[in-house]
Amino acid sequence: MSVVLRPSQALRLWQLVSLAEVTGGAHDLSFRQAAILLTVYLDPPPHTVRGLASRLGVTKPVITRALDTMGAMKLVSRHRDENDRRNVLVRRTVEGALYVERFGDVIIARAAELPA
Amino acid sequence: MSVVLRPSQALRLWQLVSLAEVTGGAHDLSFRQAAILLTVYLDPPPHTVRGLASRLGVTKPVITRALDTMGAMKLVSRHRDENDRRNVLVRRTVEGALYVERFGDVIIARAAELPA
DNA sequence: CGTTTTTGTTTCGGAACCGTATCATTGAAG
DNA sequence: CTTCAATGATACGGTTCCGAAACAAAAACG
Numbered sequence: 001m002s003v004v005l006r007p008s009q010a011l012r013l014w015q016l017v018s019l020a021e022v023t024g025g026a027h028d029l030s031f032r033q034a035a036i037l038l039t040v041y042l043d044p045p046p047h048t049v050r051g052l053a054s055r056l057g058v059t060k061p062v063i064t065r066a067l068d069t070m071g072a073m074k075l076v077s078r079h080r081d082e083n084d085r086r087n088v089l090v091r092r093t094v095e096g097a098l099y100v101e102r103f104g105d106v107i108i109a110r111a112a113e114l115p116a
Numbered sequence: 117m118s119v120v121l122r123p124s125q126a127l128r129l130w131q132l133v134s135l136a137e138v139t140g141g142a143h144d145l146s147f148r149q150a151a152i153l154l155t156v157y158l159d160p161p162p163h164t165v166r167g168l169a170s171r172l173g174v175t176k177p178v179i180t181r182a183l184d185t186m187g188a189m190k191l192v193s194r195h196r197d198e199n200d201r202r203n204v205l206v207r208r209t210v211e212g213a214l215y216v217e218r219f220g221d222v223i224i225a226r227a228a229e230l231p232a
Numbered sequence: 233c234g235t236t237t238t239t240g241t242t243t244c245g246g247a248a249c250c251g252t253a254t255c256a257t258t259g260a261a262g
Numbered sequence: 263c264t265t266c267a268a269t270g271a272t273a274c275g276g277t278t279c280c281g282a283a284a285c286a287a288a289a290a291c292g
Binding site for chain 1: 268269270271272279
């Protein structure tokens, strides 16, 4: 039990971070896209389409399309698995790492400003 | 400075909450929609299209469309302002209040589980 | 009155995304 | 070699959303 939040703090934190992302002109990610992006960046590789679909409880086309979009945003990249060429491995990018890092900073900053 | 988070905790929290929303079959809101919804529920009324557009730094049609969608989801409702009939007042709904309350519980639960 | 300003909605072409179903490629099994 | 299974992408019809522009309704102003 390391991080303790009250209801008003939890919701206010989410509001302030969301507002910061919107007004900051960042990518307008959905919950699904955010879940995919952060899973790729926080969980140990390898990440496959099937694995991500299973982790999120959605169908494979959902992942394929999200990777299309976030690939165009340069947030992730796709590569064939040379050991089993049926697999596609989802990997991090420099731009994606910068985006995630900056996003973490936004969360921390807004959390620090929350009223007690 | 009431809530202190380290970078890995901040990002992990966002991942776990996003995953919980996706796997839980909840609405797949975008940052914009979340910012609108939480602003309506956390900031004092009245909320107008113009005010929300200004708060988020987006154009009015963006708000109109988001209200269309979230209205269909029963998360918010629209009413004419009888004092100034040019205004549309965005109000909370029972379903929306339940959704927001449950969402806050998800954040708190995931925050409590974060490794120190 | 008529004109101007304010507010919110609608329209336009184009892009993203949905769920379901199907397809292409690859690997495994007989 | 020939099925069969697994993986990911694609096709389909439909919805949502985009920014920019035009629009309708209501209020304010003269």
